[in-house]
Amino acid sequence: xxxxxxxxxxxxxxxxxxxxxxxxxxxxxxxxxxxxxxxxxxxxxxxxxxxxxxxxxxxxxxxxxxxxxxxxxxxxxxxxxxxxxxxxxxxxxxxxxxxxxxxxxxxxxxxxxxxxxxxxxxxxxxxxxxxxxxxxxxxxxxxxxxxxxxxxxxxxxxxxxxxxxxxxxxxxxxxxxxxxxx
Amino acid sequence: xxxxxxxxxxxxxxxxxxxxxxxxxxxxxxxxxxxxxxxxxxxxxxxxxxxxxxxxxxxxxxxxxxxxxxxxxxxxxxxxxxxxxxxxxxxxxxxxxxxxxxxxxxxxxxxxxxxxxxxxxxxxxxxxxxxxxxxxxxxxxxxxxxxxxxxxxxxxxxxxxxxxxxxxxxxxxxxxxxxxxxxxxxxxxxxxxxxxxxxxxxxxxxxxxxxxxxxxxxxx
Numbered sequence: 011x012x013x014x015x016x017x018x019x020x021x022x023x024x025x026x027x028x029x030x031x032x033x034x035x036x037x038x039x040x041x042x043x044x045x046x047x048x049x050x051x052x053x054x055x056x057x058x059x060x061x062x063x064x065x066x067x068x069x070x071x072x073x074x075x076x077x078x079x080x081x082x083x084x085x086x087x088x089x090x091x092x093x094x095x096x097x098x099x100x101x102x103x104x105x106x107x108x109x110x111x112x113x114x115x116x117x118x119x120x121x122x123x124x125x126x127x128x129x130x131x132x133x134x135x136x137x138x139x140x141x142x143x144x145x146x147x148x149x150x151x152x153x154x155x156x157x158x159x160x161x162x163x164x165x166x167x168x169x170x171x172x173x174x175x176x177x178x179x180x181x182x183x184x185x186x187x188x189x190x191x192x
Numbered sequence: 193x194x195x196x197x198x199x200x201x202x203x204x205x206x207x208x209x210x211x212x213x214x215x216x217x218x219x220x221x222x223x224x225x226x227x228x229x230x231x232x233x234x235x236x237x238x239x240x241x242x243x244x245x246x247x248x249x250x251x252x253x254x255x256x257x258x259x260x261x262x263x264x265x266x267x268x269x270x271x272x273x274x275x276x277x278x279x280x281x282x283x284x285x286x287x288x289x290x291x292x293x294x295x296x297x298x299x300x301x302x303x304x305x306x307x308x309x310x311x312x313x314x315x316x317x318x319x320x321x322x323x324x325x326x327x328x329x330x331x332x333x334x335x336x337x338x339x340x341x342x343x344x345x346x347x348x349x350x351x352x353x354x355x356x357x358x359x360x361x362x363x364x365x366x367x368x369x370x371x372x373x374x375x376x377x378x379x380x381x382x383x384x385x386x387x388x389x390x391x392x393x394x395x396x397x398x399x400x401x402x403x404x405x406x407x408x409x410x411x412x
Contacts, residue, residue, distance in 0.1 A: 028271070035263050043259035045251075060259060064266045069314060069410045078241060083248040087214075094216035098223060099321050136249040154215040155250050161217045179217065180200065180208040187207065190246050 016081030017074070024071040031068060038082065039064070042089045049093035049158035059096060063089045094158045139189035147182035150175070210239035214247060270311055308334040308370070312378040315386060316340075316405030324386055324405050328378035335363070335384065336370045343367075346391050352399055354383040365393050382409050 012018060016038060022030035042063055046056035066088055074084050140148045146168060153159045159167070165175040200208060212218050213226040230237040309329025316323040322340030326333060335351050343349050351371055352360035363373045366386065385406035387399040394400050 028267075032263060035266075039259035039262075040256040041254065044254040044257040047257050048254060056257075057260060057262060061262050061266050061269070064262070065269055065311075066314065068266075068270050069311070072410070079245050080248070083244060083251065086248070086251045086254070087244050090216065095220065095223065097216075098218075098220035136247075151215065152250065152253075154217045155247055156253055158216050160219065164217065179215075180212070183208055183211040183215075184200075184204055187211070187246065 012076065014076065014080050016085065017076040018081075020067075020071050020074045020081050020084070021076065023068060024074065031064075034067070035064060038085055041082065042085060045086055045089045046093050048156065049090065050096060055096070056093075059089075059092055063092055066092070090158075097158050098160065136190065139186055142189055143182050143185060147178055150179055151182055151186065154179070206236060207239050207243075210236060211243045213240055214243040308332075308336065308372070312380075313384050313407040313409045315384055315407035322404055324384075324407075326378070326384050326407070326409065328375070331374060331376075332372045333363070333375040333378060334370055334372040335366065335386070337366065342369075343388055347401070348389055348391050348393060349386050349404065350389045350393050350399070352385045352387065353379075354385060355379070356381060360385065360399055362394065362397065365389075378409050380409055383407070384409060 016034070019030050019034040019037070023034060039060065043056060043060055046059045046063070047053060050056050050059060063085075067085065070088070074081065140152070143151070150159075150164050150168065153167070154164065161172055161175055161179075164179070165172040168175060170178070209226065213223060216223075218226070226236075226240075230240055308327035309332075310327060311325055312328045312333075313326040314323070315326065315335070316339075323338050324335055325338050326335050328334070333353075337349075349366040351363040351366055353363050354360045363384075364371050383406055385399070386404045387394070388401035388404055389399070390401075
């Protein structure tokens with residue numbers, strides 16, 4: 011046993027333990043549902059995605075390496091990647107038509123993400139590093155990570171050309187790396 | 193900002209790309225290219241893993257949302273129940289036989305797809321629009337298209353089995369929805385891939401067209 015109960019369950023799932031798979035579902039599906047609803051926007055699509063995510067978890071559990079990260083981080087990465095692939099596979103104009111909804115989500119989420127982070131003691135370091143970025147770059151990184159915004163969404167939101175957005179964000183990310191790895 | 197004008201070093205280029213992949217800002221084609229690169233470029237895969245770790249504290253901002261119990265659906269997909277018809281008394285058997293005859297006579301029986309066994313691989317993880325599953329029933333490996341459609345006129349989807357470090361071997365063409373190939377086992381760690389080829393299949397014996405989907409066979 012380790013201090014990471016999700017990792018322990020994943021190693022049992024990798025050994026084809028179906029009971030562990032059920033326990034894993036009951037303990038982590040709410041978190042992953044939160045990820046999927048936030049990125050995909052609707053519950054029906056999130057529920058469909060959740061089935062796919064847990065199917066992949068079963069099939070890929072053997073690839074989880076507890077020495078390289080926490081179990082929940084691995085699960086959230088699978089959920090985020092799947093949700094973002096779904097978003098990017100949507101006809102781009104359909105996503106754009108919904109831009110009002112996207113903007114509402116941005117307005118809602120950007121401040122809460124920060125407030126939450128500050129409220130959480132263990133997230134202190136990343137909050138600190140975000141605070142050192144220019145505010146609009148920090149908001150762009152958070153919006154992309156938490157809400158699945160694309161470069162096009164970000165460029166529209168900040169009213170800058172896409173290439174400018176990409177240069178900004180890349181610089182911001184490398185600055186963030188410098189701070190987080192220090 | 194003058195620093196924005198200086199070009200990035202190749203190292204920083206690769207690292208920025210890994211970060212963009214983890215953030216999710218890239219269009220689908222670039223995401224797919226990143227995933228392909230992760231499979232062959234261990235250093236790049238490590239960069240992606242590092243970024244997942246760096247940004248993981250942001251996961252705290254995702255609020256829990258109640259999830260319905262989707263386990264029955266997930267398990268039905270992963271662990272199909274072995275099709276064992278229950279023993280019936282003679283009357284039931286007769287009734288079943290009559291039904292079967294009627295089905296055959298009306299041509300219905302052929303429409304019932306045979307059970308293809310346990311799920312051993314998911315192909316096309318990154319493109320929800322076109323996805324395949326591979327199943328193994330102890331005797332045959334079956335690749336089934338579960339999302340998307342057949343190749344356009346004049347082209348065909350071809351299925352490949354790729355042992356580690358080896359050249360792809362064609363398992364056959366997929367003009368319809370499924371392809372079954374007699375196979376003694378589902379070789380875990382091998383890759384299944386579907387490529388787009390000219391009608392009739394790859395002229396060279398190796399994939400010539402784009403890979404539409406790929407997935408690793410998992411030992412179940």
